[in-house]
Amino acid sequence: MTKATRSSAPLALSVASVTEAGNVRLTVDRMLEFDEAKIGFTHAHTWAAMPAARRGVIKSTSAHIVFPGTHPRVEACIRALCELGERDPVETKRFADFPQSGLTTSRQIEWGPEVVINVKAVCWYVKDGVPIIPLLQPRKVALLEEKLSLYATLGLQAYCKGDWATGSVEIVDLSGEDEVFATLIPQSDLKPLSETRVDQYVQTYLEAKQIADRVRAERPKQQPKPRGDDLFNRPS
Numbered sequence: 001m002t003k004a005t006r007s008s009a010p011l012a013l014s015v016a017s018v019t020e021a022g023n024v025r026l027t028v029d030r031m032l033e034f035d036e037a038k039i040g041f042t043h044a045h046t047w048a049a050m051p052a053a054r055r056g057v058i059k060s061t062s063a064h065i066v067f068p069g070t071h072p073r074v075e076a077c078i079r080a081l082c083e084l085g086e087r088d089p090v091e092t093k094r095f096a097d098f099p100q101s102g103l104t105t106s107r108q109i110e111w112g113p114e115v116v117i118n119v120k121a122v123c124w125y126v127k128d129g130v131p132i133i134p135l136l137q138p139r140k141v142a143l144l145e146e147k148l149s150l151y152a153t154l155g156l157q158a159y160c161k162g163d164w165a166t167g168s169v170e171i172v173d174l175s176g177e178d179e180v181f182a183t184l185i186p187q188s189d190l191k192p193l194s195e196t197r198v199d200q201y202v203q204t205y206l207e208a209k210q211i212a213d214r215v216r217a218e219r220p221k222q223q224p225k226p227r228g229d230d231l232f233n234r235p236s
Helices: 012-018 024-033 044-055 060-065 072-087 145-159 195-217
Strands: 106-112 115-120 123-127 130-137 168-173 183-186
Touching: 012 024, 012 115, 012 130, 012 145, 024 195, 044 072, 044 123, 044 130, 060 072, 106 145, 106 195, 115 130, 115 145, 130 145, 145 168, 145 195
Parallel strands: 130 168
Antiparallel strands: 106 115, 123 130, 168 183
16 A cells, blocks of 8 residues: 555544535535634644543643643643543543553554545543543534544444454543533444445545545645644644
8 A cells, every 4th residue: 555645644533524425525625625724733732631631630720731831722622621530530541551452542544545544542441341442522613423423433443443342432522612511422322324324424535535636736836834733634
């Protein structure tokens, strides 16, 4: 397989956000809409804070000192994770602390010769004997239930296989414009997507990407600019 370029390796959450199964034109429009987006920050700190925050060892009132000077949106998300840890602590284990687990912070799903989907997670915990791998949804705009199901499905495909086949995923939803509240969405609470429906998402995304890439190739060349939390190009 040819090594995928950064633009060919979108985050699973981005794919779930922009892809409208069966509607290639709308999916293309959403892809191109974010080409000029200037978000100016990433959620790397939010991901990094999650394991300790979920254990309840960081008080929500102290969230602002976890990563001083970070973007207000990131700070609000970290505070929400700390509040979640205070009301429902779990004994998380960071992938980085257990390399023998075989789990890594980025797993790739191959969708085509030069297209891979990056699925990110950083820790797991065990509930009722089942390993649970949390996936973050830190963006302001909430996902519809089917998009959440797609995101969870991609998480399962990436992480719950081999020695971890009995595991499950949950989504930690941090959406919201003003007040950020962490809502847990277990995989079991989401309606499963059929293989046919997942395939429809895959094919729609691949067709839309081909069109979007042609549009981009026809644009005048410009100097690259810092993109912040790019929806498509940041695997971490």
